[in-house]
Amino acid sequence: MSNENTSGTNYIRALTIGLWQENPTFRLLIGMCPPLAVTTAVAPALTMGLSVIFVLVCSNLVISLLRNLLKPHLRIIMFTLIIATFVTICDLYLRAFHPRMSEMLGPYVPLIIVNCIIIFRAEACASKSGPIVSILDAIGTGTGFTIALCILGGIREILATGRFFEIPVMPAGFVPWAAMQMPVGAFVTLGLLVGLANLAGGTKRS
Amino acid sequence: MGFLSVIIVNNFVFTKFLGLCPYLGVSGRLDTAFGMGLAVTFVTTLSGVLTWLIDFYVLTPSHLEITRYICYIVVIAGAVQLVEMYVRKFFPPLYDSFGIFLPLISTNCVILGLCLFINIWGTNNLLEVTILSAGTGLGFTLAICIMAGIRENMKLADVPKSLEGAPITLITAGLLTLAFMGFAGMIR
Numbered sequence: 001m002s003n004e005n006t007s008g009t010n011y012i013r014a015l016t017i018g019l020w021q022e023n024p025t026f027r028l029l030i031g032m033c034p035p036l037a038v039t040t041a042v043a044p045a046l047t048m049g050l051s052v053i054f055v056l057v058c059s060n061l062v063i064s065l066l067r068n069l070l071k072p073h074l075r076i077i078m079f080t081l082i083i084a085t086f087v088t089i090c091d092l093y094l095r096a097f098h099p100r101m102s103e104m105l106g107p108y109v110p111l112i113i114v115n116c117i118i119i120f121r122a123e124a125c126a127s128k129s130g131p132i133v134s135i136l137d138a139i140g141t142g143t144g145f146t147i148a149l150c151i152l153g154g155i156r157e158i159l160a161t162g163r164f165f166e167i168p169v170m171p172a173g174f175v176p177w178a179a180m181q182m183p184v185g186a187f188v189t190l191g192l193l194v195g196l197a198n199l200a201g202g203t204k205r206s
Numbered sequence: 207m208g209f210l211s212v213i214i215v216n217n218f219v220f221t222k223f224l225g226l227c228p229y230l231g232v233s234g235r236l237d238t239a240f241g242m243g244l245a246v247t248f249v250t251t252l253s254g255v256l257t258w259l260i261d262f263y264v265l266t267p268s269h270l271e272i273t274r275y276i277c278y279i280v281v282i283a284g285a286v287q288l289v290e291m292y293v294r295k296f297f298p299p300l301y302d303s304f305g306i307f308l309p310l311i312s313t314n315c316v317i318l319g320l321c322l323f324i325n326i327w328g329t330n331n332l333l334e335v336t337i338l339s340a341g342t343g344l345g346f347t348l349a350i351c352i353m354a355g356i357r358e359n360m361k362l363a364d365v366p367k368s369l370e371g372a373p374i375t376l377i378t379a380g381l382l383t384l385a386f387m388g389f390a391g392m393i394r
Contacts, residue, residue: 029230029372030227031227032226032227032230033223033224033225033226033227033315036223036226037222037223076283077280077283080279080283081276081279081280084275084276084279085276087275088272088273088275088276091275092272106326107319107322107323107326110275110318110322111224111315111318111319111322113275113279113318114279114314114315114317114318115315116227182383182384182387183220183221183223183380183383183387184380184381184383184384184387185380186223186380187376187377187379187380187383188376188377188380188381190376191369191372191373191374191375191376191377191379191380192373192377194372194373194376195366195368195369195373195374196368198367198368198369198373199368
């Protein structure tokens with residue numbers, strides 16, 4: 001196995017690469033359905049982000065532990081089944097302890113199963129690396145995703161209702177931009193944010 | 207919920223934000239887009255009907271709802287396998303042009319989303335389920351073809367460098383949703 005030094009840098013790389021360079025929403029452009037659907041406010045965005053981190057970490061860990069037992073042509077269905085199990089757990093938890101959030105997120109929680117991010121990370125990382133690297137990669141990517149969701153949710157919530165996380169932040173005379181609550185606001189804001197990310201980091205081929 | 211409603215008024219791409227990964231990835235050319243749309247329609251109709259049948263006749267009577275997501279995903283994966291085999295046998299050039307995207311349909315949000323929404327809407331007869339499933343697929347096809355047509359022309363337009371590719375597609379999609387909102391309220 002590799003010596004201690006490279007393992008150390010490997011771990012740091014696994015943890016941080018998902019935050020910016022391979023940020024799933026702004027750079028890799030995968031898993032775009034939740035960013036548009038649940039970011040009408042910061043609270044659901046945060047809930048969705050945390051759920052994705054949970055599912056990512058658990059499924060990456062399990063897949064990494066099982067990686068030597070996976071037959072190549074069956075692996076996608078195996079990944080999906082493992083992910084589906086953890087998403088079911090997450091959905092039941094949300095329905096029991098946070099019913100209001102669960103109502104708001106609706107069918108988008110089970111849709112985490114088909115979220116491209118999780119399958120992509122399983123394929124690209126967990127099926128090829130040890131458990132610790134996989135967990136760190138999951139935390140990094142999940143956090144990058146959550147940050148992206150919260151930025152989008154924050155912009156939309158502030159412009160649409162003048163509040164951030166249900167706390168009023170805009171001055172009293174602010175006229176809310178109703179369009180931000182609607183699909184238009186979602187698509188256009190995300191498009192502009194990805195454009196900004198391209199400006200900041202150089203254009204990446206989608 | 208009606209057939210036209212699910213194609214136009216409640217289009218799955220524009221109002222429910224589903225199916226965006228293939229939407230952004232494939233909608234560069236009209237003929238590929240149309241082919242993908244038809245493949246998705248085939249899979250949605252098949253999966254919608256099968257998952258509803260399983261839910262109605264197997265899961266609910268035996269109180270196994272907790273396995274719902276797992277069952278749905280297995281059925282969808284099977285349906286996509288079927289479509290893949292069919293396309294490979296009868297339309298080989300189309301199969302080659304799809305590449306990685308055909309198996310990727312099994313992770314397409316539209317299909318699982320459709321099965322979940324049929325559950326939520328509480329539809330309880332087979333004909334309605336079939337029509338809604340087919341309609342959703344056709345709505346996706348409509349959305350992806352409109353996008354492909356616009357994108358073909360946008361190649362000649364003067365798009366700022368940082369907005370090229372996905373960002374301008376997203377902004378265009380946003381304006382399309384605005385246009386489709388004009389249909390809201392026409393049909394329930």
